[in-house]
Amino acid sequence: MNTSQHVMPSSFERWSWFKNLNLWDGLWAALVLASGFYVFARYGSEMDTFELGILSGATMGLTGLGLLWKSFRGLVIAVAVISLWSISIYGTDLSLAEHNFFLKFLISSQSAIMWMSALFVMATVTYFYATFRDNEFVGKVASSMTWTATAMGLIGLMVRWRESYLLGPDIGHIPVSNLYEVFILFSVITAALYLFYEQKYETRKMGGFVLLVISAAVAFLLWYNFARDASEIKPLVPALQSYWMKIHVPANFVGYGSFAIAAMLGVAYLIKQKAVQVNPDGYMARHLPDLDMLDDIMHKSIALGFAFFTMATILGAMWAAEAWGGYWSWDPKETWALIVWLNYAAWLHMRLTKGWRGAPLAWWAAIGLLVTTFAFLGVNMFLSGLHSYGEL
């Protein structure tokens, strides 16, 4: 009984959280705050109130996330360093993407995104192999691949952001403005959320299932890129030129990513349950993740997703109030956001008030993803409305 001796002693005192921080935590906070101040000192005079708000929010958010989740720091630093490196190679010449070796094969946004895609797909297979062969080393490889893919995706987005400004100062914008860009965002956010649970619950058995949905997103991304030339950076229509977009879209994708994870865990739950019914000591029953854990993470994931989705929808309403003159217009996209929201609200009621657990909720979470996917993609494809920015 000495396993958690080092975390336990003082963690129940008030303010213990702060007392518990060590030198690395301090360094992290100092680094992020210093970067924030540097950006402020250098560019602050060109920023408006909202941009300053977003800057300070991002600084505090990154600091906090890094303190809560230590591994996140490595990701942030790697992404920052490599993105800055890529940007410095570019200078002001966008055509270097074709000539410079590093840009062409590694860290232009397009290459980074291709690396991300390849790594996510490979990681999916690797996770499954590790799960069914009980191979811890292979599992670690899968985790590393997922971390690297996430970093590459983020680098891709960061560099793309810069590339858009190199195309023209008035064309530049944050890369969350069309379907191609948000699919990258979706993959990255889902992977990061998954990695958090992977560490917290100390198991890699869920990896294959979650990465399956990311691989599906990657497949769409590649098809969209090659069949529709979607990777081209396009200028923003006036309605999208708003600081609301910068927070509305990412908040939405924390929601979508969480719901996707919950759905895949639901699928894993149902398979495992079936396997246990067939043979409690069978190969499948032994290798698939634990039922109680799946149930628990599914719930946590939906709760997190629900909280962010609620915020995203409200932010969307505030944006709509500013861009279209009404916070709610029953536009198809808005209405489907409401439908998704009501769906998960009902899910949560079932769990919290009726005490539902297990299979019915797993089914519901899995089917919920279809509803969510329709809200995310189907509306753009089949229904027309004010939100017709990301048309296929």
Added chain:
Amino acid sequence: MNLAITILVVVAIASVIGTVLKQNQPYTDYIIKFGTFWHQVFLKLGLYDVYGAIWFLLLLAFLLLSTTVCVYRNIPIILRDVLHFRLNAQEKSLRTMANQQEWQVAQETQQVADKAQQFFKGAGYRLRIKKRGDEQVFAMIKGGLSRFGYIFTHVGIVVICIGGLIDGNLPLKIKEWRGAISLETRNISASEVPAKSRLKPQDNFSFRGNITLPEGSTTNLVFLNIRDGYLIQELPFSVELKDFRIEHYPSGQPKSFESDLIIHDDQLSKPLKTTIRVNHPLLYRGYSIYQASFGDGGSKLHLKLWPFFDPQLHTTKVDTAVFDHRDLKVKGQKLTLEIDKFQPFNVFPAEKGSGRSFVNYGPSIVFKLRDATGVATEYLNFMGPVEQDGRLFYISGMRKSVDEPYRYLHIPMDPQGKVDRFMEFHALLNNTKRVAEIARQNATKALKNAKLNSPQVRDRIVDSMRQLVKLYVDGGFAAIDNEIRQRVPKDKQASVADAYIKILRNVMQSAYLDLLKQEGVDISKPLSPANQAFFEDAVTNLAAISKYGSPFYVQLASYDERQASGLEITRSPGKDIVYLGSGMLVLGIFMMFYIMPQRLWLLLKPVDGKLQILLAGSGLRNKEDFSKHFVELTKAFELKALGIAERR
């Protein structure tokens, strides 16, 4: 509780209908789509305006009511839960709890009690202590805020619904049911709309409407589009559009629209000047004015009509404006010219390898020509020449209905950069007398070369030449082909066609040379490549005129653009209430999910000279998390309060 879930699901399903069925379209569209029977059914069910339908509002009202009742019933329970410490818990009941831990120590009761109090207070628990003889009971609570999260969440929803109802059109609907107002469905000017369809500023505290304001004009009337009609809402001030600007990216996509507005209001000492653009509205006296769209405010157009039927080529000048309808008399027939659209430029992606990414085709107009029977053909004409295959053309597209793609007439540009030469060429070929003359010259020359001198033969040749030209100008190759099929035996058709085409080209070439001579071109030298290419293009496109459908080519000679700004004007006093509710909702959700409500009891009881310590607890919501938490808590308690470093 089942009720809550049922309502959530029913509202979700009802909401789907409104997204699948396009809302608030003209009724004629629905009739075409569903037929009259289903149209009536859908109309009665309110499916064309689901979110304004009475059953949907009732559903929302029910949601509001049940949530209110739920909150009302739960508040006392929650307060009791959070405030009540349950100091009367007995050992027996503590021992039935899922989470418990027991110690026996050789310490004084009071000493342990003091340390325990310090420990649990430090860990953030609120506690009450009760002494029962030599026993002591601690009852502790933490995370009560989580329970308030429930209240915030649900009250937030109620508040949002109230705000939404204030901004909904319920008061307007009630007025409509009472017959106090009625929708206007006719397309008439604002001043003609009767009082029953007009709303004074004080009649309506919440609305959302549109105005289209041409540059230089002023209005205080807003159109509220409702179902298949509209109402006119008066504003307590008026809005003038001074100037509208639109900026574009190189790709032709709009980059920004902005309107310079002047607000005239008796309450203002001087008019308020301001500029609005997308995402940057004006807030004034509780009204919000948004840049919503843009359009044409009736740009003035100066047109030149080139007839295709008149060998004398008398052109007509027409001064008109966008949205104007103009009756014309053409060959005794009435024809209405309806201008639909003017666009100052048209940017398209350039062909690959042209070295440019975009090309601008310049200004264009879209208009309809409607004949006396009401049948219309739509045309799209570009003002300037457009490059195709390295040569320049004046392009005009035509189509019989909006679902079809345009089919284009290409008028080759002449060396002066105009359409004149093509038009004159066409007129010349239409001029039977001139064609006969040219044919005669040609025939005479041909006969002379063949050393033949027979006037009958010559006249026959001239006659067939004339007919060929007429056939071609009136119906293109198809007409000639048709003629051959009817007149010539099958086995000779191919050779006759060859001969005809040669003859036809000959005559047209002579006519063309004639035209060039008139222009002053020296035709004794071989033609320049440009003039040669012009001939080929002209001949090809002449044949298309027969199918063009318009008796003239409409040239846009010059224009005077006048833009209009599409403004949306709203008044939504419920907005801040909705935002307040939203804030409560978000806060509540985070409190509910991320604060763990928990209760602990500590029982200190001397037994056989030792002190028996029982710690028991329950997590209200997430039992798994609480169990983990409880294990860590007991370890910390052991170490800190009891001084036991490691468990046995």
